[in-house]
Every structure is written in structure tokens, then in C-alpha cells.
Amino acid sequence: MTACSNAILKIENLQVSVANAAQTPVVRGLSYTLEKGKVLAVVGESGCGKSLHALSILRILPPGVQITGGHIIYGEKDILQLPAEELRQLRGHKIAMVFQDPMTSLNPIRTIGKQLTETILAHQKCSKLRAQARAIRLLKKVGIPDARKRMKEYPFQFSGGQRQRIMIAMALCLNPDILIADEPTTALDVTIQAQILELIKKLQMQRDMSAVFxxxxxxxxxxxxxxxLVLYGGYCMEKARCSELFAHPLHPYTKGLLGSLLSLSGEKPQRLPAIEGYPPAPGTPEKGCPFAPRCPQAMEKCFAQLPPLSEQAGHQVRCWLQEKNA
Ligand SMILES: Nc1ncnc2c1ncn2[C@@H]1O[C@H](COP(=O)(O)OP(=O)(O)O)[C@@H](O)[C@H]1O
Ligand code: SF4
Ligand SMILES: [Mg+2]
Incomplete structure (x- = not known):
């Protein structure tokens, strides 16, 4: 691995395409390094390639979508080259994923206790009693009260927020090095969203785990x-330390996202100018910057040529305005 020694996952020039005649690209040359014990947020509107990039890490892409280039390095090995058995070991054990809708991931006709215990037993050699005790500890850890009693209950008997907590417990069953959480809070109200995020942050710090959020x-x-990391049309548009990105956003798209922020505190949301229009559909013919049709600062050059991803003091941005200023 060429990155600094703290790197736990390194994505290099990842290319993902829809397997049609045109090989429509949906993730385009994505690269980043996830450091040990850190949280990387991947942000962008719907359809920007966030989920497909995450599914690529575990090689669980849906049929009809394929990885067409790049490397995903974990522990000196390229996940994209791993044989099936090593890949199975990696999933859940080393890298675990929490999906958006817990009802599609939890089995509705099995108790939570059975599902957690079975997950532990499927990957670890221990007695059923030990696995049950561990399941109860995990439920407590993610903030489910009366954990022992609730082991006997079914998913529908839990609230949406509690089901998300159970999904997180499920992902933590095997002490993964990396937790990938794909829009884990979208269906929940804002207060519960904040609590779930705080929980992920707390667990991540306690366990020195890394997370892609x-x-x-x-x-x-x-x-x-x-x-x-801000994704748009499958491209990384901007990447920076979180405090830096909020204080000094450079890309017009990031500024647009910041402009349409809703306050988490429940105060009246400030309606600043949101971004008009929609992200490009995959396969939309374009040769320039994919954001150009919506960008308030677009110049002639923007429609003709894709700007490169340039970097200054760890802050990456893909925009001709920055090239001009540089
Ligand atoms: N199974 C699929 N077959 C074909 N195209 C897909 C499939 N899944 C996603 N896509 C397309 O790939 C693009 C990226 O999808 P996705 O990664 O799910 O976006 P995001 O998670 O950012 O909303 C979208 O435009 C979507 O229409
Ligand atoms: S390259 Fe041009 S169109 Fe793209 S974000 Fe920058 S100014 Fe806007
Ligand atoms: Mg998605």
C-alpha cells in the first residue's frame, strides 16, 4: 500500500459501469484513503454513485452492474482480486455494512435474538449460550432497554430507530475493522437520525473502528x-477534512449542498438558494464538467472539458474556477 501507515482501506481509481452495450459509467475514477479510527462521509444527491461504490467494496453489486477498473486495497490485498473464500471471510468479519432499510435486512419471521445469535455462530466458534450472552451485550451497547427480554421479540415489535440500532448491533457482531453505513437514517425523523449518528460515532470511537458514512x-x-467526500455524477468533486469543508467549501456543488442545509436542531430551516435541476442521468452525453448545466458559475470551458481533481494542502477539488485561481 502506498498510503500512509494509518490507512486501513484504499480505493484507487475505482470504475463501476452498468453492463450494457455502452458500458455506462456510474462511478468514475474514485480514489480515497480511509484511515484507521476515522469516519469518512460520502455525500451527494440521489443517483451519484454512493451506494454502488460501497457495494463494490464488498463486491456485492447488483446484477447488471460491474467493476470495470481500479483497486480496493485492504490489508495489503486487492479486494477485487480476492478468491471467494477470502472474500467471505472479509464480509462481516472485517468489513460490515448497515443498509438503509432495516426491514429488508431483518428477517420478519425470526426473533431478534435468533438472528443475532445465528450471525455470531455463523462466524465464530463458540457455544450457543455464549453467543446469546454476546447478543444481549450488543443490544445493550446499542441502547435497546430490557435487552434480555427483547431478544424474544420480532422486528415489527421494535420502532424504526430501534430496528436501526439492531442493524448496527448485527454489523458489530463480529468486531469489524470497518463499518459502512449506507444512508442508515433516511427513513427516521431528525432527532432519531441524530441519535443513531451519535451512536455510530460513539461505537466507532470506543472500538477504534473506521467508518464510511x-x-x-x-x-x-x-x-x-x-x-x-462529495460525489457528483460518479466523480469526486471535493474532498477535505470536515471542518475545512464546512468552513471553506470550494466547489459550487458543495456550496449548493450547504446552501440547502436543514438545521438538525429542529429550528426553522434556513432556506438559502438550493441547487436547481437534477443530477445527470447515467449515460447522459457530456464532455465537460457534469455539474455545468446546473452551475451558477459555469464558463464556456466547463461545457467542453472535464476539470482535473487538484489538491492543495489536503483539500481536493474538481473545478475550473480553482484551476484559474491557482
Ligand atoms: N442495478 C442497477 N442497474 C442499472 N443502473 C443502476 C443500478 N443501480 C443503480 N444504478 C444507477 O447507477 C447510478 C448510481 O446509483 P447509486 O450508487 O445507487 O446512487 P446513490 O446511492 O448515490 O443514490 C444511478 O443513476 C442509478 O440509476
Ligand atoms: S468546472 Fe465550471 S461548471 Fe463545473 S463546478 Fe466549476 S465552475 Fe461550475
Ligand atoms: Mg444509495
Missing amino acids: ITHNLAIVSNVADEV
Whole structure:
């Protein structure tokens, strides 16, 4: 691995495409390094390639979508080259994922206790009693009161927020090095969202775990992320330390996302100019900056040529305005 010694996951020039005749690209040359014990937030509107990049890390892309280039390095090995058995070991054991909708991930006709215990037993050699005790400890840890009693209950008997907590317990069953949370809070109200995020942050710090946190809502990552990567049309548009990105956003798209922030505190949201229009559909023919049709600062050059991703003092940005200023 060429990155600094603290790197736990390194994505290099990842290319993901829809497997049609045109090989429509949906993730385009994405690169980043996740450091040990840190949280990276991947932010962007719907359809920007956030989930497909995350599914690529575990190689669980849906049929019809394929990785067409790049490397995903974990522990000196390229996940994209791992044989099936090593890949199975990696999933859940080393890298665990929490999905958006717990009802699609939890089995509705099995008790929570059975599901947690089975997950532990499937990956660890221990007695059923030990696995049950561990499941109860995990439920307590994620803030489910009366954990022992609630082991006997079914998913529908829990609230949406509690089901998310159970999904996090499920992901933590095997002490993963990396937790990937893909829009884990979208369906929940704002207060519960904040609590779930605080929980992920607390667990991540207690366990020195690393996390990739995926969301379309830039506002909610400000207290949680160490670094933020902004995706648009499959491209990294901006990446910086979280405090730096909020204090000095450079990309017009990031500024637009910040402009449409809703306050988490429940105060009346400030309605600043939001971004008009929609992200490009995959395969939209364009040769320039994919944000150009919506960008208030677009210049002639922007429609003709894709700007490079340039970096200054660890702050990366893909925009001709920065090239001009440099
Ligand atoms: N199974 C699929 N087949 C074809 N195209 C897909 C599939 N899944 C996602 N896409 C397309 O890939 C793009 C990126 O999708 P996704 O990573 O799910 O976006 P995000 O998570 O940022 O909302 C979207 O435009 C979507 O339409
Ligand atoms: S390159 Fe041009 S269109 Fe793209 S974000 Fe910068 S100014 Fe806007
Ligand atoms: Mg998604």
C-alpha cells in the first residue's frame, strides 16, 4: 500500500459501469484513503454513485452492474482480486455494512435474538449460550432497554430507530475493522437520525473502528465525520477534512449542498438558494464538467472539458474556477 501507515482501506481509481452495450459509467475514477479510527462521509444527491461504490467494496453489486477498473486495497490485498473464500471471510468479519432499510435486512419471521445469535455462530466458534450472552451485550451497547427480554421479540415489535440500532448491533457482531453505513437514517425523523449518528460515532470511537458514512444530507455529517467526500455524477468533486469543508467549501456543488442545509436542531430551516435541476442521468452525453448545466458559475470551458481533481494542502477539488485561481 502506498498510503500512509494509518490507512486501513484504499480505493484507487475505482470504475463501476452498468453492463450494457455502452458500458455506462456510474462511478468514475474514485480514489480515497480511509484511515484507521476515522469516519469518512460520502455525500451527494440521489443517483451519484454512493451506494454502488460501497457495494463494490464488498463486491456485492447488483446484477447488471460491474467493476470495470481500479483497486480496493485492504490489508495489503486487492479486494477485487480476492478468491471467494477470502472474500467471505472479509464480509462481516472485517468489513460490515448497515443498509438503509432495516426491514429488508431483518428477517420478519425470526426473533431478534435468533438472528443475532445465528450471525455470531455463523462466524465464530463458540457455544450457543455464549453467543446469546454476546447478543444481549450488543443490544445493550446499542441502547435497546430490557435487552434480555427483547431478544424474544420480532422486528415489527421494535420502532424504526430501534430496528436501526439492531442493524448496527448485527454489523458489530463480529468486531469489524470497518463499518459502512449506507444512508442508515433516511427513513427516521431528525432527532432519531441524530441519535443513531451519535451512536455510530460513539461505537466507532470506543472500538477504534473506521467508518464510511454515506448520506445525501451534508448537514448531518458535520458532527460525525473526520473527512467528507462529495460525489457528483460518479466523480469526486471535493474532498477535505470536515471542518475545512464546512468552513471553506470550494466547489459550487458543495456550496449548493450547504446552501440547502436543514438545521438538525429542529429550528426553522434556513432556506438559502438550493441547487436547481437534477443530477445527470447515467449515460447522459457530456464532455465537460457534469455539474455545468446546473452551475451558477459555469464558463464556456466547463461545457467542453472535464476539470482535473487538484489538491492543495489536503483539500481536493474538481473545478475550473480553482484551476484559474491557482
Ligand atoms: N442495478 C442497477 N442497474 C442499472 N443502473 C443502476 C443500478 N443501480 C443503480 N444504478 C444507477 O447507477 C447510478 C448510481 O446509483 P447509486 O450508487 O445507487 O446512487 P446513490 O446511492 O448515490 O443514490 C444511478 O443513476 C442509478 O440509476
Ligand atoms: S468546472 Fe465550471 S461548471 Fe463545473 S463546478 Fe466549476 S465552475 Fe461550475
Ligand atoms: Mg444509495
